[in-house]
Amino acid sequence: MALDLSDNEITDAGGEVLASSLAHNSSLKRLYLCDNKIGDGTGFYLQQVMKGNKTLGVLDLSGNYIKVSVVEMIQQCVNTNKARTAANLTGLYFLKKIYSKEILNNKAKV
Secondary structure (H helix, E strand, O other): EEEOOOOOOHHHHHHHHHHHHHHHOOOOOOOOOOOOOOOOHHHHHHHHHHHHHOOEEEEOOOOOOHHHHEEEEEEEEHHOOOOEEEEEOOOOOEOOOOOOHHHOOOOOOO
């Protein structure tokens, strides 16, 4: 099952509620949260939830406002959980600049 909530102007308040609901969800496989107003708070909660949620395989947070440190925590969850197939974290806004996939591959410096 997939849920696409892209372009809905979701902020950290709504994102944190969504993240907490994922802790008890065992059927959602793909979650698309592209181009919202999600920040570090939601990113941190998603990272915490992803540690325990074994069914969410795809998480798309592209086009949101999440710090590199939080992105790295999310990426670590993806890398250590075999159920995770992908996390699109490109096009995130850091300090009002848009960075591409290179920042996540340690090829670019912030």
